[in-house]
Amino acid sequence: MFDTAAFANHESVHQFYDKDTGLKAIIAIHSTALGPAAGGCRMWNYVNSEAAMRDALRLSEGMSYKNAIADLPLGGGKAVIWGDSKTQKSPELFRAFGQAIDSLNGRYWSAEDVGVSPDDMKYVSEQTRFVAGLDDGDSASGDPSPITALGVFKGIEATAKRALKVDNLEGVRIAVQGVGHVGGYVCDFLAKAGAKLIITDINKESLKQVSQKTGAVIVAPDDIYDADADVFSPNALGAIINDNTLARLKVKAIAGGANNQLATDEMGEKLRQAGILYAPDFVINGGGIINVASEISGLYSLPWVKSKVETLTQTLGQILDTASSEARPSSEIALELAKARIAAAHS
Numbered sequence: 199m200f201d202t203a204a205f206a207n208h209e210s211v212h213q214f215y216d217k218d219t220g221l222k223a224i225i226a227i228h229s230t231a232l233g234p235a236a237g238g239c240r241m242w243n244y245v246n247s248e249a250a251m252r253d254a255l256r257l258s259e260g261m262s263y264k265n266a267i268a269d270l271p272l273g274g275g276k277a278v279i280w281g282d283s284k285t286q287k288s289p290e291l292f293r294a295f296g297q298a299i300d301s302l303n304g305r306y307w308s309a310e311d312v313g314v315s316p317d318d319m320k321y322v323s324e325q326t327r328f329v330a331g332l333d334d335g336d337s338a339s340g341d342p343s344p345i346t347a348l349g350v351f352k353g354i355e356a357t358a359k360r361a362l363k364v365d366n367l368e369g370v371r372i373a374v375q376g377v378g379h380v381g382g383y384v385c386d387f388l389a390k391a392g393a394k395l396i397i398t399d400i401n402k403e404s405l406k407q408v409s410q411k412t413g414a415v416i417v418a419p420d421d422i423y424d425a426d427a428d429v430f431s432p433n434a435l436g437a438i439i440n441d442n443t444l445a446r447l448k449v450k451a452i453a454g455g456a457n458n459q460l461a462t463d464e465m466g467e468k469l470r471q472a473g474i475l476y477a478p479d480f481v482i483n484g485g486g487i488i489n490v491a492s493e494i495s496g497l498y499s500l501p502w503v504k505s506k507v508e509t510l511t512q513t514l515g516q517i518l519d520t521a522s523s524e525a526r527p528s529s530e531i532a533l534e535l536a537k538a539r540i541a542a543a544h545s
């Protein structure tokens with residue numbers, strides 16, 4: 199593990215096994231320089247333990263940067279449970295996972311991620327208080343998607359202002375990929391702001407609902423890259439910005455909530471050369487973790503959450519401006535800023 203690229207100077211990595219429930223979990227703590235490590239728990243049927251470890255390390259490092267860029271008093275961590283979320287879940291398994299988290303005495307805070315629901319987290323919370331993203335409880339705030347979407351909407355505004363030289367989104371054509379939890383709310387905000395929407399999803403029912411509400415034009419999933427649009431807003435999958443899609447995109451800006459949008463780090467520079475302004479994903483989609491941070495504080499406050507989203511939007515604007523003035527990829531500038539904040543906390 200220490201020799202792999204994914205290791206990336208993690209502070210500690212913990213492996214848990216519970217014979218009775220079959221729990222196999224990894225909790226990776228990348229950094230606690232800014233505060234206790236926070237990041238969701240993913241349940242996934244990895245091909246082997248190496249793949250599970252790689253995913254835990256990669257995701258946990260990413261959380262350090264996301265939390266730092268959102269200026270939260272939180273470090274980066276992530277948990278993965280190795281198993282099939284359709285067949286291997288049980289209350290006992292999540293209780294055992296709760297005990298694993300509790301054994302770290304608050305160095306890691308968990309929440310739900312892919313394959314794990316708020317219901318699962320209820321069993322976790324029976325064993326530990328170091329868990330957020332619950333539906334009920336003193337400081338629970340439920341689904342973070344509306345706040346994530348608010349941040350994405352404000353990020354689209356900030357990016358469009360710079361890329362299109364517009365004052366607002368009235369009449370701006372925006373191609374939205376994915377109208378699920380985040381994308382659906384993003385479409386609501388955009389429609390209210392007068393944007394013209396082109397949407398796609400593999401879920402026909404969601405498409406119909408969003409189209410009826412917002413007047414959006416529906417296109418087939420693969421046609422979204424060819425849409426005549428000003429902005430592309432990915433809110434579904436990762437790795438969708440690659441050489442193939444870049445060759446097809448006609449937009450001047452990319453701004454959306456999906457995680458890990460760039461297929462490779464080099465795509466940041468390729469986007470810049472293509473004249474496409476890119477809102478780095480881990481900056482624009484930080485609203486959800488801001489919401490979680492407020493829960494972790496023990497005193498959930500929506501005004502605080504909204505003011506942090508506002509600050510995050512300003513940070514995004516500064517990143518985009520620096521990228522333009524220094525003729526460098528915005529993704530690189532964002533990463534540098536996050537790393538500098540962590541290094542400053544260390545020293």
Ligand code: NAD
Nearest residue numbers: 342343346376378379380399400401433434455456457486
């Ligand atoms: P979701 O599952 O509710 O929505 C994703 C949508 O994408 C679904 O409607 C799905 O049908 C659609 N989709 C899947 N494959 C597609 C394809 N090939 N083409 C078009 N659409 C497709 O998930 P979500 O919570 O809305 O999250 C969306 C993205 O935002 C993910 O990348 C997630 O990691 C990221 N994100 C979410 C949050 C949050 O608060 N929920 C926070 C930060 C980042």
